[in-house]
Each structure stands twice: as structure tokens, then as C-alpha cells.
Amino acid sequence: MAQDIVELRTGQFSSVFLTLNSASLTVIKRALVKKAKKSPTFFQNIAVILQFNPLLEKINLPALKALLAEFNIHIIGVSDWQNNLQKELILAADLPVLGKSGDFSDILPEPRYLPTQVVEGNVEANQVIYAKNSDLIIHGNVEAGAEVAAEGNIHIYGKLRGRAMAGVNANSGSIYAQHLDAEFVAVSSRFLSRDKIPQEFMQRAVRIFAEKEKLAFRILGEY
Numbered sequence: 001m002a003q004d005i006v007e008l009r010t011g012q013f014s015s016v017f018l019t020l021n022s023a024s025l026t027v028i029k030r031a032l033v034k035k036a037k038k039s040p041t042f043f044q045n046i047a048v049i050l051q052f053n054p055l056l057e058k059i060n061l062p063a064l065k066a067l068l069a070e071f072n073i074h075i076i077g078v079s080d081w082q083n084n085l086q087k088e089l090i091l092a093a094d095l096p097v098l099g100k101s102g103d104f105s106d107i108l109p110e111p112r113y114l115p116t117q118v119v120e121g122n123v124e125a126n127q128v129i130y131a132k133n134s135d136l137i138i139h140g141n142v143e144a145g146a147e148v149a150a151e152g153n154i155h156i157y158g159k160l161r162g163r164a165m166a167g168v169n170a171n172s173g174s175i176y177a178q179h180l181d182a183e184f185v186a187v188s189s190r191f192l193s194r195d196k197i198p199q200e201f202m203q204r205a206v207r208i209f210a211e212k213e214k215l216a217f218r219i220l221g222e223y
Helices: 025-038 054-058 061-070 084-092 101-107
Strands: 006-010 016-020 046-051 073-079 117-120 128-131 136-139 147-150 154-160 163-166 174-180 184-187 190-193 206-211 214-219
Touching: 016 073, 025 061, 054 084, 061 073, 061 084, 117 128, 128 136, 136 147, 147 154, 154 163, 163 174, 174 184, 184 206, 184 214, 190 214
Parallel strands: 016 046, 046 073, 117 136, 128 147, 136 154, 147 163, 154 174, 163 184
Antiparallel strands: 006 016, 174 206, 184 190, 206 214
């Protein structure tokens, strides 16, 4: 299977990690155009953590930053740099320096679970709802361009058209949606964008959960 030029995966606090597998800005732009056509509302002021790899030493980081901004992708930090040269390249591009992505969860305190957060009504485009240390219930739709995330489970009693991330900072969690039409779903750092979600589960009432290293889907009522 061919490697994606632009890879996105979820991390902690509803963040998304961005990995680039090409040193060519032209190739990266072409890949971004392709992804944006498949999921146009996914790239609406999305914040990402850029994972440093050796290819980035060959890229003009300020130019990359500007290119990503054209697609409404904003770098909030750069992780996984290995040496002082890479660190200086990041700082010279006026980007925040972060640690290793795999270490982030190690410094987080043990969660203290809170009462379930309930949203009455639709979550509209460009809205972000984050349920820290709790489950999230939405009595309405999650519209395209909206984002909902929870450290526990997410229950959507309506249509999921936007982005949903459950089990943030955790090893378990599920998304329950009455009507799946999502741009992006993730549970415990396993994720799928709209073009990778199995079509047989679209427009259905489903449960989405992590199973080993991938996402699993079950149609509600068909267990």
C-alpha cells in the first residue's frame, strides 16, 4: 500500500498530529488538495502538532507554515526533534518546540472523572466541544465543520457530520451515533477520515471503538 504524503492522527487534548512523508512542497500541496477535496470541511482552522522527521530538514519551514495556512491548518508546535540543529530550525521558523509525542501521556495526571457533559441542540460548524474527564452526550446533530471530543464516550442522538474524538488521553472509549456521516472519527488515537470510513456503516446508527490497532464499527441493534 502506498504511503500517504500527508498523515493525520489524533493525540491528546483533541490535538491532531501531522506527519509529512515528502520534502517537496509541491508534492505536499498536491496531497493537501486531494485531501481537502475529499473532506472539505475538515480543514477549517484545524490545529496540528507537526512531527519532525529527517525530511523536514530539507524543507523551508516558514514556507511550509505558509502553505499549511492556505489550507487553514495551523501548527501549534513541533514534536519529536532529535538534536540541536533540528531544534534551531524549528525556532528559526518561529514555531513552538515540543517534546516527543510518545512522552506526552506520561506527564498527564490520573484523570478524575466528572459528571457527563450534556449538550442540548446542534453543534454548529466551527464550534468545538471538549468534555474533559467525562462522557459527552449531544441531543442534536454535529454539523460539518464542528468538532466534539471527550476523554470518555460520546453519544450523539442525531447526525454526526463533523469530527468526533472519544477516549482522548485514554485507552478506551466509544462513539455512538444515530446517523454516521462524519468527516473524521477517532477513538484512543486510532482514527479514520471520511474517505477511509467503511461505506457500509455510513448513514447508519453505529458504535465506533478501538480494537487492537484500528477502529472497529458495529451497527447498533445488530450485535
